[in-house]
Amino acid sequence: MPATIICIGMAGSGKTTFMQRLNSHLHENNKPPYVINLDPAVYKIPFNCNIDIRDSINYKKVMENYNLGPNGAIVTSLNLFSTKIDKVLSIVKNRSENFNNCIIDTPGQIECFIWSASGSIITESFATEFPTILAYIIDTPRCSNPTTFMSNMLYACSILYKTKLPMIIVFNKNDLRNENFAKNWMKDFESFQDSLRDNSELNDETSNGSGYMASLINSMSLMLEEFYSTLDIVGVSSYNGNGFDEFMEIVDKKVDEYNEFYQKERERIINEKKEREKIKKDNQLNNLMKDLGIKDKKKSEDNNDNNVEVISDIEEEIENDEKNGYEHGLIDLESSEREYTFPEDRNGELRDNENSNDVAKSIRDRYQQAFESNAKTASSSVAEDIAKYINGQ
Numbered sequence: 280m281p282a283t284i285i286c287i288g289m290a291g292s293g294k295t296t297f298m299q300r301l302n303s304h305l306h307e308n309n310k311p312p313y314v315i316n317l318d319p320a321v322y323k324i325p326f327n328c329n330i331d332i333r334d335s336i337n338y339k340k341v342m343e344n345y346n347l348g349p350n351g352a353i354v355t356s357l358n359l360f361s362t363k364i365d366k367v368l369s370i371v372k373n374r375s376e377n378f379n380n381c382i383i384d385t386p387g388q389i390e391c392f393i394w395s396a397s398g399s400i401i402t403e404s405f406a407t408e409f410p411t412i413l414a415y416i417i418d419t420p421r422c423s424n425p426t427t428f429m430s431n432m433l434y435a436c437s438i439l440y441k442t443k444l445p446m447i448i449v450f451n452k453n454d455l456r457n458e459n460f461a462k463n464w465m466k467d468f469e470s471f472q473d474s475l476r477d478n479s480e481l482n483d484e485t486s487n488g489s490g491y492m493a494s495l496i497n498s499m500s501l502m503l504e505e506f507y508s509t510l511d512i513v514g515v516s517s518y519n520g521n522g523f524d525e526f527m528e529i530v531d532k533k534v535d536e537y538n539e540f541y542q543k544e545r546e547r548i549i550n551e552k553k554e555r556e557k558i559k560k561d562n563q564l565n566n567l568m569k570d571l572g573i574k575d576k577k578k579s580e581d582n583n584d585n586n587v588e589v590i591s592d593i594e595e596e597i598e599n600d601e602k603n604g605y606e607h608g609l610i611d612l613e614s615s616e617r618e619y620t621f622p623e624d625r626n627g628e629l630r631d632n633e634n635s636n637d638v639a640k641s642i643r644d645r646y647q648q649a650f651e652s653n654a655k656t657a658s659s660s661v662a663e664d665i666a667k668y669i670n671g672q
């Protein structure tokens with residue numbers, strides 16, 4: 280299956296330029312990708328698209344018709360587009376034999392895509408069909424400020440845990456500033472703390488944060504250590520094409536990771552969700568049946584099989600008996616009298632011949648025993664008479 284690469288990043292980080300360079304890099308290597316643009320507000324894109332959100336949604340009309348501002352219109356355009364995601368996926372699937380990678384550009388306002396329902400639907404849909412990787416694009420020169428770096432990392436962290444998809448951190452624009460300083464900060468938090476201490480903006484007397492900001496960022500750097508370990512980092516320049524071979528190598532590695540770990544984890548989460556929904560539905564159905572006064576047939580059958588009576592069952596029986604106009608205690612007495620005391624029915628007839636002969640024989644035996652034991656002590660003719668009578672003589 281072709282790998283899908285979704286490019287995300289803060290406004291102006293260079294997503295569109297990165298897409299353009301990646302597209303031409305893959306073409307150069309005779310592996311032309313399938314290209315999708317999901318930014319409805321972009322005026323012009325510098326690469327050819329296979330699917331473009333602007334073909335089906337007119338961003339300006341959305342603003343006018345729904346009386347929305349620029350960001351609201353982006354979210355609404357994505358919402359409208361996500362209603363047709365099944366068609367988009369079937370088109371991509373039909374073409375999937377012709378390409379190794381599907382690359383997707385997203386709107387500049389990262390929150391419009393990542394934190395919107397439609398963004399989740401689109402990402403989830405691709406992730407269920409194809410191995411999907413997030414490329415988080417960072418503007419390297421701007422990141423040399425520890426505060427901006429930390430904001431970017433926190434954003435990347437929250438996206439990773441929200442989407443549960445493999446992520447590559449792409450330090451873009453490394454023709455302007457090499458990414459090694461950021462790599463060091465991520466490997467060794469002490470070097471980050473040193474940079475924090477040296478940062479005059481955060482620590483001088485006139486700083487608005489008066490040291491609070493620095494200590495907050497300091498604690499966050501410790502917290503994010505574990506998160507850094509799950510990431511792959513690469514420095515690129517969309518301007519001169521530097522680092523794109525390494526980027527594609529990391530993509531291959533991440534696809535393996537996706538197939539080995541993320542896909543299983545995703546399936547587990549989806550199955551758990553389905554199971555929870557099933558239990559919820561069953562409970563709702565049971566409650567509905569109770570409300571309608573219909574006894575759960577399966578439950579009562581199970582109870583009969585196991586012979587387990589629970590208080591609710593007894594209460595239910597009493598309730599039913601009372602409804603039929605009987606007193607619970609009376610019915611019990613009657614049934615025990617019929618079952619165990621006499622072999623005859625109420626009208627005096629024996630139930631069947633075999634049973635009646637057995638019972639009569641056992642009564643005779645008991646009288647015989649009683650007679651013999653009494654005869655030893657009492658030799659009266661009355662006892663003898665009784666014995667004769669019993670023996671039918």
Ligand SMILES: Nc1nc2c(ncn2[C@@H]2O[C@H](COP(=O)(O)OP(=O)(O)OP(=O)(O)O)[C@@H](O)[C@H]2O)c(=O)[nH]1
Nearest residue numbers: 290291292293294295296386387451452516517518
């Ligand atoms: N020097 C240099 N400039 C770059 C690089 N990548 C992008 N730029 C510049 O950064 C600016 C923003 O790039 P875009 O590709 O429009 O960024 P974007 O993230 O798509 O922007 P939005 O989608 O509008 O948020 C442009 O002026 C680009 O020329 C790079 O690798 N090196």
